[in-house]
Amino acid sequence: MNSKYRIGWNKLLNRFRGRPIEEFDCLCVDQIIEQYKAIPKEHITAEVNEVMDELREHQRNTCITVSDHYAAENVLLTVIPIVQLRRAAWNLRERFRHLAGEASYNQYMRSNPPDTKTAPENELRADLIQLLSSMQRLEMFRKIIEKVRYAIAGRLGLLTFVIFLVVMVVLMIKTRFIGLSDKFVITPIMFVGAAGAIGGCMATLQRILNTPIRDESVDLVFEFQKSYVSWLFLPPINGILFATVLFLLFASNLITGKLFPAITLILPDQVPDTVTKALTNDELSLKFLKETHPEDVTDYAKLIIWSFVAGYFQWFVPDALSRLTTQAKKSSEQRTQGTR
Numbered sequence: 497m498n499s500k501y502r503i504g505w506n507k508l509l510n511r512f513r514g515r516p517i518e519e520f521d522c523l524c525v526d527q528i529i530e531q532y533k534a535i536p537k538e539h540i541t542a543e544v545n546e547v548m549d550e551l552r553e554h555q556r557n558t559c560i561t562v563s564d565h566y567a568a569e570n571v572l573l574t575v576i577p578i579v580q581l582r583r584a585a586w587n588l589r590e591r592f593r594h595l596a597g598e599a600s601y602n603q604y605m606r607s608n609p610p611d612t613k614t615a616p617e618n619e620l621r622a623d624l625i626q627l628l629s630s631m632q633r634l635e636m637f638r639k640i641i642e643k644v645r646y647a648i649a650g651r652l653g654l655l656t657f658v659i660f661l662v663v664m665v666v667l668m669i670k671t672r673f674i675g676l677s678d679k680f681v682i683t684p685i686m687f688v689g690a691a692g693a694i695g696g697c698m699a700t701l702q703r704i705l706n707t708p709i710r711d712e713s714v715d716l717v718f719e720f721q722k723s724y725v726s727w728l729f730l731p732p733i734n735g736i737l738f739a740t741v742l743f744l745l746f747a748s749n750l751i752t753g754k755l756f757p758a759i760t761l762i763l764p765d766q767v768p769d770t771v772t773k774a775l776t777n778d779e780l781s782l783k784f785l786k787e788t789h790p791e792d793v794t795d796y797a798k799l800i801i802w803s804f805v806a807g808y809f810q811w812f813v814p815d816a817l818s819r820l821t822t823q824a825k826k827s828s829e830q831r832t833q834g835t836r
Contacts, residue, residue, distance in 0.1 A: 525551070525560055528568045531576070539575050547571045566632050573625055578617045581624070585612040588624055592631055595638075648727045649704050655732065656697040663690050684789050684796070685743060688803040692739025695807025696731035735807025742806045742813050746799065747788055750820055756802065757795035761788050 532548055551568050554560045576584065589609075593601040604627070610619045670682055704727065745751045747759040761784075790796040806813050 522560060525555065525565050525568055528565075528572050529555070532568075532572060535575055536577065539577060541575070544571050544575050562636075569628060569632070570625065573628060574621065578620075581617070581621060582612045585620060585624055588627060588631075592627055595631055595634055645704050649701055651728055652697050652701045652704070652731075655728065656694055656701070659690055659693050659697070659732070663687070683786050684799065685740065685785060687800055688739045688743045689736040691800050691803035692735035692737075692807035693732035694735070695739070695804040696733075696735025696810065697807075699735075699808040699810065700727060700731040731810075732807075734810055738806040738810055738813040739803035742802060742816075743799065745813075745816065745820075746802075751816065755798070757798035758791045759788060759795070759799075760791050 529548070529552060547567060548571065551560070551564050554564055573581075573584070589601075589604075592604065596604075609627075610616075610623050612620065615623075666682065666686075742751075743759075746757055747761060749759075752758075790799050
């Protein structure tokens with residue numbers, strides 16, 4: 497193991513050494529102690545007694561740590577009688593399958609582990625101790641990554657709530673406070689951007705919470721922690737950009753149909769000549785942003801929904817642009833062939 501991985505591994509271990517465990521783990525330790533009490537005395541060595549005495553002392557002082565839990569599991573596996581060991585092997589392997597997933601479990605089974613019914617005691621015990629060690633490492637990595645994952649999910653949820661709250665405050669000011677309402681100009685593109693940002697946050701939130709953690713690589717932990725900022729800020733930014741592009745596609749009639757909103761355009765050629773001459777290009781652009789809007793309430797609702805979809809399914813707008821590009825390319829080729 498090179499220095500990078502050794503340092504990373506030590507950092508991870510230090511995060512768990514001396515850390516109090518959860519209530520569920522405490523119940524597991526209680527069960528291990530009760531199992532230990534039922535083991536015949538002839539199977540117990542002085543070293544095992546010393547470890548278990550220390551564990552019970554920590555239990556009395558309510559200072560059990562994760563290291564105590566793992567040590568108790570390992571010690572118990574070395575002393576239980578062979579009859580119980582063969583039955584415990586089935587349970588331990590099922591736990592490994594549930595924790596690591598079918599792919600890792602199948603890979604383990606392809607390594608020809610000792611048969612639980614006929615294998616010699618020393619071979620079976622060594623295999624199960626190694627399997628338990630792998631499970632403990634995987635549990636440790638999963639707890640670390642899940643802590644970061646739920647921290648990101650919490651911040652994404654808060655960001656989504658803040659965006660929604662800002663929209664509600666703007667609407668309240670616009671509809672309730674007459675004196676201040678004139679200072680706020682609500683344009684459709686504002687709702688488009690907000691819906692796209694919320695869609696991006698919700699998609700990332702679902703992906704973070706639903707992705708299973710079945711890897712015990714140090715690199716995975718480092719990568720997850722380094723991508724912390726990108727998990728928080730890239731999804732809403734992408735959602736805003738994709739929703740805005742989709743709005744322009746609707747406004748340009750490149751995407752049309754009953755499922756899509758109809759957009760009323762306010763363009764320079766629709767403004768009277770006397771007004772056009774009096775307006776600068778910047779004013780015309782501002783007029784386009786302010787006065788381009790859906791034709792009715794139903795179209796407005798469609799626009800908000802599709803803006804959310806553009807942020808939630810961030811492949812949707814790039815895929816639509818790809819299809820439009822393909823169609824334009826085919827049309828160009830047909831025109832070229834027609835001129836020939």
